[in-house]
Amino acid sequence: MRIDILTLFPEYFAPMIRMGPVRAAMEAGSLELYVHNLAHFADHPKQVDDLPYGGGAGMVLRPEPVARALQALPEGWVVYLSAQGVPLCQTRVEMLARKPHLILLAGRYKGLDERVIQRYVHLEISIGDYVLSGGEPAALVLVDAVARLLPGALGDQASSETDSFQWGILGPPEYTRPLEFEGMRVPEILRSGNHAAIARWRRKEALRKTLLRRPELLRKIPLSREDRQLLDELLREEGLR
Ligand SMILES: C[S@@+](CC[C@H](N)C(=O)[O-])C[C@H]1O[C@@H](n2cnc3c(N)ncnc32)[C@H](O)[C@@H]1O
Numbered sequence: 423m424r425i426d427i428l429t430l431f432p433e434y435f436a437p438m439i440r441m442g443p444v445r446a447a448m449e450a451g452s453l454e455l456y457v458h459n460l461a462h463f464a465d466h467p468k469q470v471d472d473l474p475y476g477g478g479a480g481m482v483l484r485p486e487p488v489a490r491a492l493q494a495l496p497e498g499w500v501v502y503l504s505a506q507g508v509p510l511c512q513t514r515v516e517m518l519a520r521k522p523h524l525i526l527l528a529g530r531y532k533g534l535d536e537r538v539i540q541r542y543v544h545l546e547i548s549i550g551d552y553v554l555s556g557g558e559p560a561a562l563v564l565v566d567a568v569a570r571l572l573p574g575a576l577g578d579q580a581s582s583e584t585d586s587f588q589w590g591i592l593g594p595p596e597y598t599r600p601l602e603f604e605g606m607r608v609p610e611i612l613r614s615g616n617h618a619a620i621a622r623w624r625r626k627e628a629l630r631k632t633l634l635r636r637p638e639l640l641r642k643i644p645l646s647r648e649d650r651q652l653l654d655e656l657l658r659e660e661g662l663r
Contacts, residue, residue, distance in 0.1 A: 423521065423572065424454040426498065427561050428491050429528040430470060432457045434558040443575035444565060450574020455565070463487040463494070471531055481531040485538035488527065492542050498523035500543050502534060503557035503564065507546030510564060512587035514547065518564070519571040526564065528557030584624070590643035591632040594624040626652045634660065 427435060435457045438444050447453035464470045464487045471481035492500065499521045508514070518524060527534065527543065539546065549560040569575050576582055586593040597608040611623045629652050632639050645653070657663035 423452070423519070423568075424496075424498070424523045425456070425565060425568070426495055426523075426525045427455070427457045427528065427565070428460050428488065428525065429457065429556075429558055429561070430460050430530050431528075431556065431558055432459045434556075435562065438562055438565065442566070443570040443572075447569045447572040447575035450572075452572040452574050453569055458491060458495075460487050460491060463490040474532060483529060483531060483534045485535040488534060488538045489542065492525065495525060496523065498525040499545075500525045500527065501564070502527040502529065502539055502543045502546045503549070503560035504529060504533065504539075504546040505548050505551075505553050507548040510547050510549050510560075510567070512567075512590075515564070515567040516571065519568045524568075526557075526561045528561050530556045589628065591628055591639050592636060594628040594631070622648075622652075625649070626656065629653055630656050630660070633657075633662075 429435070435455075439448070439455060439457075444453065444455065448455060460483075461468060461470055464484075470483060470487050472484050474480065474482045499518075501518070501524060503526060547560070547564065549563050554560060570582060573579070582588060584593055597612060601608055601613075609623070611619055614620065625648075629640075629649065633653065633656055640653075654663075
């Protein structure tokens with residue numbers, strides 16, 4: 423897939439391109455990533471922002487540089503990273519990873535002129551209910567989450583299948599060496615070699631974390647008969663029943 427990022431701070435993205443799943447996906451040929459400086463699309467004088475109509479503090483990004491940049495690019499699915507957008511979640515990440523071409527708009531100051539959003543943006547996406555000073559960190563988050571679903575991004579693609587939200591719930595706890603750390607031992611079952619029992623344990627512990635931390639997620643996924651049994655056990659173990 424191809425991703426273009428439009429930003430006033432292109433240098434923000436340099437480290438991401440040099441490391442991790444984004445770089446791996448680019449090297450594997452499953453991701454083409456381009457970062458464009460919005461200021462290069464500004465008119466003379468090179469002014470990308472202006473005072474807000476109606477008065478008040480802060481500057482607003484003018485619509486023309488954004489429109490010009492979008493018109494210069496091949497057609498793509500345009501996302502504006504915005505505190506006013508729909509929340510980013512794994513289902514949306516998967517939807518975005520299926521798009522052949524994404525164009526990400528990172529705002530600054532008071533944000534983008536509303537008219538350019540109405541005309542060009544397909545979806546506004548927020549990474550959480552807080553205000554960032556720019557869309558760049560949000561674009562980083564989105565690109566990282568999308569890239570790790572692309573072929574070649576992860577050393578072992580199967581590893582993402584047991585991550586949080588891949589099942590619609592939180593992921594199970596993970597352990598590595600040493601066997602004992604500060605008096606705490608790795609759960610015996612993980613060393614049993616019994617793959618069915620390990621899978622059941624992981625599912626149960628994933629359900630436990632979700633029940634205790636994000637119970638609302640359990641209402642959004644179809645629960646199998648075994649899940650219901652595990653949840654019954656968990657409710658008793660946690661003294662919730
Ligand atoms: C200071 S914010 C503007 C906030 C805007 N006036 C508002 O009330 O929503 C500047 C830029 O940061 C980005 N931004 C801020 N919070 C964000 C969030 N939670 N998710 C995604 N992008 C965000 C947007 O691109 C926005 O244009």
